Amino acid sequence: MKSAVETLNPTRVRLTVEVPFEELKPSLDAAYKKINQQVTVPGFRKGKVPARVIDQRFGRGAVLEEAVNDALPKLYQDAVNEGEINPLGQPEVDITELKDNEVFAFTAEVDVRPEVEIPDYSGIEVTVDAVEVGEEDVDKAIEQLRERFATTKTVERAAAEGDVVKIDLEARIDGEILEDGVAEGVDYVIGSGELLDGIDEAVTGLEAGGSATFTSELKGGSAAGREAEVKVTVNSVSARELPELDGDFAQLASEFDTIEELRADSRRRLEQTKKYDQATQAQEKVLDALLGLVEVPIPEKLLEDEINTRKHNLVNHQLAQLGMDLETYLKMQEKTEEEFEAELREQAEKGIRTQFVLDELVNKEKVNVNQEELTEHLVRRAQSSGMSPDQFAQAVVESGQVPVLVGEVARGKALAIVVEAATVTDTNGETVSLEDDEDESEGDETGAAAEKADESTPEAAAESGEESAERDGKTEG
Numbered sequence: 001m002k003s004a005v006e007t008l009n010p011t012r013v014r015l016t017v018e019v020p021f022e023e024l025k026p027s028l029d030a031a032y033k034k035i036n037q038q039v040t041v042p043g044f045r046k047g048k049v050p051a052r053v054i055d056q057r058f059g060r061g062a063v064l065e066e067a068v069n070d071a072l073p074k075l076y077q078d079a080v081n082e083g084e085i086n087p088l089g090q091p092e093v094d095i096t097e098l099k100d101n102e103v104f105a106f107t108a109e110v111d112v113r114p115e116v117e118i119p120d121y122s123g124i125e126v127t128v129d130a131v132e133v134g135e136e137d138v139d140k141a142i143e144q145l146r147e148r149f150a151t152t153k154t155v156e157r158a159a160a161e162g163d164v165v166k167i168d169l170e171a172r173i174d175g176e177i178l179e180d181g182v183a184e185g186v187d188y189v190i191g192s193g194e195l196l197d198g199i200d201e202a203v204t205g206l207e208a209g210g211s212a213t214f215t216s217e218l219k220g221g222s223a224a225g226r227e228a229e230v231k232v233t234v235n236s237v238s239a240r241e242l243p244e245l246d247g248d249f250a251q252l253a254s255e256f257d258t259i260e261e262l263r264a265d266s267r268r269r270l271e272q273t274k275k276y277d278q279a280t281q282a283q284e285k286v287l288d289a290l291l292g293l294v295e296v297p298i299p300e301k302l303l304e305d306e307i308n309t310r311k312h313n314l315v316n317h318q319l320a321q322l323g324m325d326l327e328t329y330l331k332m333q334e335k336t337e338e339e340f341e342a343e344l345r346e347q348a349e350k351g352i353r354t355q356f357v358l359d360e361l362v363n364k365e366k367v368n369v370n371q372e373e374l375t376e377h378l379v380r381r382a383q384s385s386g387m388s389p390d391q392f393a394q395a396v397v398e399s400g401q402v403p404v405l406v407g408e409v410a411r412g413k414a415l416a417i418v419v420e421a422a423t424v425t426d427t428n429g430e431t432v433s434l435e436d437d438e439d440e441s442e443g444d445e446t447g448a449a450a451e452k453a454d455e456s457t458p459e460a461a462a463e464s465g466e467e468s469a470e471r472d473g474k475t476e477g
Helices: 021-038 051-058 060-083 135-148 199-203 247-253 259-293 300-321 326-333 337-364 371-385 389-398 402-421 435-441 447-453 465-476
Strands: 002-009 012-020 087-099 103-112 125-128 151-154 164-173 176-189 211-217 227-241 423-426
Touching (some): 002 060, 012 021, 012 060, 021 060, 051 060, 060 087, 125 259, 135 247, 176 227, 199 211, 259 402, 259 423, 300 326, 300 337, 326 337, 337 402, 371 402, 389 402
Antiparallel strands (some): 002 012, 012 103, 151 227, 164 176, 164 227, 211 227
């Protein structure tokens, strides 16, 4: 077999392949055998029809077509290996010559992984938020904890902010009650903002048995995004009673005996959370800075496929689960379809560029992934997908996505190397050390920043492990 590679542009090549006809003999034999099992010829037992009879009855062309279809995948792969290219997606194959008993030739155009030149990244400098936890932050955390342990007591008075009301709702559009517009016995905390706009004003001042009508835009259901007339009836009013801030509350809400110990623990937890947020912010900013240093051509077909996949996941998974269509979603987000498409394209481009750059870093820095890192990553992915680690591992193995997970871990470690080499300071001018955070997160996806770059939309960040693996697999080729 002879093959040659022609570069059409930085992300696409054409393979020209010429195959001596004798190399098709195994595929020709297989073609005759397959046709033999499918046809019946009078005078011959099934499967025992001679090749010359098949040629006479069904035509040599049918045999050649079957043989070529059988041989092409291996011939193409041999040409890919010989040309040392990294294909992305499926090739466009064109048979240019097929002479019986003489020669077989074809061309295959395919997108390829572009060559990426990684520059010196040691000079990257970024600024992140300082880790500061004030008394008001601790007060807020303790207050939220008190809210969780609040009790309610029915009262005979008008409802006020902070009260819990048990209500019935009835939504109408053009005077007709919606089939899914009735709800009974709903508990609602006045002022929480968890239901419809306008409901707080409607129920405030009502006693048990009272009702009011207000107009609001529905947030879900068959009429999501439309204005409806909503009738709300208050069945009962309950006052919320917060526990006293004393030792009894500390023992009830935690393993501590005193409020002082509880506050100290709350401060420690807040600091940990802010340190994690700081590390994530550093990753995001360092990744953006790195991408700004590198020119990465993107195959247009790969980009279009990625955009379509992200849009499909948003419309058919996230929005469908909410009973919402794209038009309603765009209205709620106050975006035009053009703005949405532009945002989707930008995010898809960044996701692909991120993977290409970090994969090149993996090669340049000779990053390896051990079994322990892969297992830890698999457990995290299982948690985010809602599956048990065993179920997720089985799904990954059965779908052949283990290399995808290995790639995710390796890219995370590669990004950690860049973050470690960068100069990170906080808004107070202090140098930030992220070594502990990197040790904890370097095997997680492609790091928090790379994961964020791969999200479909800010509102639809959480995708199932299988969807993510399928999407990443497209750029793995």
